[in-house]
Amino acid sequence: MRVKVKYLRHRSIWAIICLAAGLLLIAASSELPEHYWQQPSASSTKQHHDWSDLEKDLRPEACAQCHDSQFQAWKHSFHAHAYSEGLIGQFPGMGNHSRGNNCLVCHAPLKEQQYQSDDDMLESLKIKIRQPEGVNAEADLEAATVPLRHTGVSCAVCHVRGLERFGPPRMGSKQTGHIQTDVHGGFTANKGFEQSQFCASCHQFAQSNAINGKPLENTVKEWQESSFAAKGVTCQVCHMPHRRHEFKGIHHPAMVRKGLEINVKKSHGVAQIVIHSVGVGHAFPTYVTPKVVVTAIARDRNNIKVKQWQWEIIREVRYRAGAWEEARDTRIMPDERRLYRADQAPTTTTTVQFQVRVIPDAFYRGVYESLLAGTPSEKAETLLKTALKRTHSSEFNLFDDVVKLH
Ligand code: HEC
Ligand code: HEC
Ligand code: HEC
Ligand code: HEC
Ligand code: HEC
Known part of the structure; x- marks a missing residue:
């Protein structure tokens, strides 16, 4: 996402003035x-x-x-x-x-x-x-x-x-x-x-509930540690541009595209994809609920698939023996450039196709499926089936491009 330089300058000047004036001013007026x-x-x-x-x-x-x-x-x-x-x-x-x-x-x-x-x-x-x-x-x-x-x-x-x-x-x-x-x-x-703090009561959990050092919802803290906080680019700047009450997020393909720069190329004979988080003000994605799948498919000159690679961008948590645990955290942090290489492609490979697929409600899909597998009441069953259907319809392809190797 592009942020107007003029606006940024104005904002950071304000940030400096506020800091100089001290906490009292902030407490009194903001x-x-x-x-x-x-x-x-x-x-x-x-x-x-x-x-x-x-x-x-x-x-x-x-x-x-x-x-x-x-x-x-x-x-x-x-x-x-x-x-x-x-x-x-x-x-x-x-x-x-x-x-x-x-x-x-x-x-x-x-x-x-x-x-x-x-x-x-x-x-x-x-x-x-x-x-x-x-x-x-x-x-x-x-x-x-x-x-x-x-x-x-x-x-x-x-x-x-x-x-x-x-x-x-x-x-x-x-x-x-x-x-x-x-x-x-x-x-x-x-x-x-x-201020970003406005969103905290619902989008940030207390540190005391941390799993592997990070609360389940850690969006405001991730933002505070990013360059966006230093530049005064608040949650509202990105999610309520010009005060518009849009609150677009991971369910909106155009919003996600604005946050990332994705490029594929051949480097030293290997096809690769780089996902650069240029305009996401927190981890991509910030929550434990979405999953982003990056796939590479190698094909030979007859267009037959000869190899496939897959990587997942996710913070995966599990509830086990009465406690949450983190299985892995492969999310992309603000300003980070993530590289995935289609290594050791068969020598017959002529093209490698890269795809990025976003599943915004991946975690909930599992929740609904397991609740439906139990014995829900009739009313609950109808509601959960509707919700489950929506976890499928919300999936989308973010990116699709081909690298020619030969
Ligand atoms: C601290 C605030 C907070 C509390 C408390 C909370 N949620 Fe949420 N919930 C969120 C936020 C923020 C999202 C959107 C981000 C996401 O998907 O994780 C969400 C999303 C969801 C979703 C997916 C979207 C939807 O509405 O279909 C479900 C289902 C859900 N919550 C269920 C629950 C249930 C059940 C509880 C109580 C056990 C609960 N939540 C308590 C903040 C909260
Ligand atoms: C009959 C018309 C009317 C209705 C109904 C109304 N408002 Fe307003 N509201 C106004 C006017 C007029 C102002 C003053 C705008 C100004 O002078 O800047 C205002 C101001 C506001 C502001 C302050 C805007 C700012 O610049 O910060 C908020 C927030 C607001 N209203 C929220 C609400 C909410 C929420 C509701 C419904 C629960 C509501 N209003 C219902 C007419 C209305
Ligand atoms: C999740 C919280 C949230 C909800 C829900 C919400 N607002 Fe707001 N609203 C805000 C914030 C935050 C701002 C200030 C944004 C900024 O300064 O960038 C704002 C600004 C405003 C303003 C001032 C706009 C201006 O141009 O000066 C009005 C009026 C307003 N909201 C009315 C409403 C109405 C009406 C609704 C429901 C249809 C609504 N809001 C729902 C958080 C919310
Ligand atoms: C009162 C609690 C509350 C506040 C305050 C609040 N949110 Fe939310 N927000 C939620 C809940 C709950 C959801 C999930 C709704 C659902 O799908 O069930 C949500 C969803 C969202 C989403 C959509 C995520 C997606 O899955 O696409 C965005 C973006 C968002 N909020 C941004 C903000 C921003 C920015 C602010 C502050 C200006 C804010 N919220 C303030 C409760 C809140
Ligand atoms: C520099 C712009 C930017 C800032 C600042 C920013 N966001 Fe986002 N946000 C995005 C983009 C782009 C997405 C879509 C990609 C994604 O889901 O990470 C997003 C997604 C989200 C989502 C969707 C859920 C998810 O798992 O990603 C929520 C909720 C959200 N933001 C809340 C916030 C809150 C709260 C703040 C402030 C603490 C904030 N954002 C600050 C750009 C921003």
Whole structure:
């Protein structure tokens, strides 16, 4: 991915100024309220009698009446689909709603989205959760019939606490703190929205849960150790370009291509592929759930396959005897150049074809298959089958090219 140099320069100057001013400045102006991510709640004991029904409404479709561009981008994102079949299909087997709520802390975290009882949880599984275009296909308030819980990581999850709207400073402005406007009592502008730490409560686990030194989710730390952190290129710069609420990731071929430069060539008579991580701000891939497979196929002059090589880019973990263990970690780190060689090709080889295939949900495929092999309830079975199907349809070819040897 290319980052505009002008923008970078501006950002790094700010980083230096902030450092010089010391931590006090950062604490005073750029941090979210202390409990922002602890048991977030969008209700308040305070009533807003002067608000219209629309202003009180927390559904994304309500926000969309005035913030349509954010809604149009968000509705296609995985945040809008976080209350997914694959998630809730696991709940009947877990038995009780409080264990379900432990998962909702990231997938649908508002107090208003939590299960109140086991019945509440089981009822919730009966409601159809996904339309072809997403949970909330249109910004149509009347058609928006699913409960707030089903909208997953919705607008209010990131922006509303106790009926106060929080957001970044207005574009081009440095003003922070409460800003009065005519609608929903104004909003609180906070620089925390522009920082990578904003994403940490759901995309970074504590070091105390490390497996082989690294937590299962380690995205923010990987970013901090990369050159992108030093350059001020935050999660938002790549995942919310120009504040667009796209949140594209490993499921989007164009996004993955932007992050990598892939080249094949013949070097000293050997065909090779180089994958250079130029625009991924963390390990590629950052999670333990995707798998990327690099294949090389040698063919002779009759186009018959004479040899095949395969390499996997993955952080593979296993749950064994009550504990997680890491089997291997072959992921590509930011700025790293990874070389794979089609060594010892038979002398009859004329061409070597290189392919890179991305399987974004490889780990979950195994999870769903093993749950389905047990005795899931009828409801769970339907949900898990849908989820399993999606792990197949999300696979894609990232790269395909041929090197001529002779
Ligand atoms: C009736 C129209 C309306 C509705 C409905 C509405 N907003 Fe707003 N919102 C506004 C206006 C107007 C502003 C002020 C923009 C400004 O002055 O910069 C604003 C500001 C904001 C901001 C601050 C933007 C910034 O620059 O940081 C956020 C965040 C926000 N709204 C989120 C929401 C969310 C989330 C919802 C739904 C739960 C919502 N709004 C519903 C009209 C609306
Ligand atoms: C409240 C928790 C929460 C916060 C805060 C949050 N995310 Fe997420 N994010 C999730 C969950 C849960 C998923 C997975 C959704 C699913 O598919 O079920 C996700 C998915 C994603 C994906 C899609 C990955 C893919 O598989 O393609 C990206 C990219 C992403 N988040 C980026 C961000 C960024 C950047 C921020 C900060 C600006 C952020 N997230 C903040 C919970 C959160
Ligand atoms: C700390 C935050 C967090 C918690 C807690 C959490 N998840 Fe997730 N989950 C994520 C993120 C981020 C992703 C997207 C990245 C990935 O695929 O690993 C995700 C993805 C998923 C997916 C694949 C995408 C989808 O929605 O189909 C499933 C299934 C899932 N989680 C199930 C669960 C279950 C079950 C629990 C509770 C046992 C749980 N999660 C708890 C953050 C969380
Ligand atoms: C995962 C967290 C997350 C979710 C979900 C989310 N936002 Fe945001 N939003 C952000 C962040 C972070 C920023 C600031 C991005 C930046 O500064 O680069 C932002 C910025 C905004 C702004 C200010 C935009 C501007 O151009 O100044 C508005 C308005 C807004 N969001 C509304 C919404 C609405 C409406 C929804 C739901 C359709 C929504 N957001 C969903 C995290 C989120
Ligand atoms: C320099 C750009 C860049 C920065 C900075 C960046 N990302 Fe990414 N991110 C990408 C690209 C490109 C992909 C797609 C390739 C991949 O999956 O690694 C991606 C993928 C993801 C995914 C998909 C899951 C996976 O296993 O890869 C998540 C989740 C994510 N990023 C979250 C974050 C968070 C949180 C931050 C900040 C701590 C962040 N990203 C910073 C470029 C960036």
